Amino acid sequence: MGNTVLYIEDNPDNMTLVKRALESRGYAVLEAGDGLTGVETAEQNDVDLILLDINLPDIDGYEVARRLRANRKIDLAYIPIIAITANALKGDAEKALSAGCDIYMSKPINIRELWARVEAFIPSPAVK
Numbered sequence: 001m002g003n004t005v006l007y008i009e010d011n012p013d014n015m016t017l018v019k020r021a022l023e024s025r026g027y028a029v030l031e032a033g034d035g036l037t038g039v040e041t042a043e044q045n046d047v048d049l050i051l052l053d054i055n056l057p058d059i060d061g062y063e064v065a066r067r068l069r070a071n072r073k074i075d076l077a078y079i080p081i082i083a084i085t086a087n088a089l090k091g092d093a094e095k096a097l098s099a100g101c102d103i104y105m106s107k108p109i110n111i112r113e114l115w116a117r118v119e120a121f122i123p124s125p126a127v128k
């Protein structure tokens, strides 16, 4: 099993924070700054898990999740997707799950929660 995480996020501060946090645990991180780039990056690379911001500048995270689940690259139908919602509103979480995300986390991103959530799907390469 690989250890590559694709993070689809338009906020550079979150991108830097999460990238550093995951790289410190031995994951490789691919970056995409908007939804369409995210879908394309998932199609063109071997990715093991996707972290998906919901509020994106082009198509939103719900639409990204739907396009991944319906993608002709069949792996993307099953890849773990963790949605990152801007607030804890119940509607956002339910929309993320019904769009095909496996679980969701609320912003602000808590690094320990992030590690635990990611490790539940793909073991950290740094922990032997």
Ligand code: MN
Binding pocket: 009, 010, 011, 053, 054, 055, 056
């Ligand atoms: Mn955003």
